[in-house]
Amino acid sequence: MNIRQAIADATTRLSQTSGSARLDAEILLAHVLGCDRSHFIAWPDKQLETDQLEQFESLLEKRINGSPIAYLTGSREFWSLDMAVSEDTLIPRPETETLVEYVLEHFPADLSFKLLDAGTGSGAIAVAIASERPGWKLVASDIDLASVQLAQRNAGKHGIGNITFLQSDWFDNIEQKDFDIIISNPPYIAEQDPHLSRGDVRFEPRRALTSGTHGMDAIEHLCQHAAKHLKPGGRLIVEHGYDQADSVYE
Secondary structure, three states, X not given: OEHHXXXXXXXXXXXXXXXXXXXXXXXXXXXXXXXXXXHHHHOOOOEOOHHHHHHHHHHHHHHHOOOOHHHXXXXXXXXXXXXXXXXXXXXXXXXXXXXXXXHHHHOOOOOOOEEEEEOOOOOHHHHHHHHHOOOOEEEEEEOOHHHHHHHHHHXXXXXXXXXXXXXXXXXXXXXXXXXXXXXXXXXXXXOOOHHHHOXXXXXXXXXXXXXXXXXXXXHHHHHHHHHHHEEEEEEEEEOOOOOOHHHHHO
């Protein structure tokens, strides 16, 4: 089977379960071949090796059954950075870049700030900010050791040296009391939310998604304890659900 045939066949099979069937097929095949998708335009008649077809078929079956592309390829772009991801962490999403944009807009590059990324997961937020603000001092923490290790890998992958990584259940192991910024994309989905049975979130770690009956437990904890670790006038910045603005403000 050549590249053109493999993509056509995969697109047909994926079309029953994915709204981006051809893109999914191309991303998975590019991952298997270790090439850019533009390679398919230049070499559509290139024959695939048996082991390549077997690996592609394995990934294809997992995608048909709903596994997220990011978990199958082990990476996701965030802030134009290639971030390694694993099933231990949430998949970084474009809307979370809003947190990075806010920080960069409101805290000038010519001043030095201290920032805590609480519940860092893959480290996407911390690594993105550190890449733009190399003169800042950042701490990235997570309760899950595997997530901390993955975040460290992502920092090393992009040559980031101004982040300290800690394993901590929110503020339990955070001794600093002088952060200018505490930022977090905490779990904020209600435990019985029907969205949990749809799309990629079915495969993501539940502890990183849900937070109590109303999805507010983690945010309430952050709001109750952040002030002890912020300088006077410091800022707590959190991502929250589409219907939680009033509750978070309260």
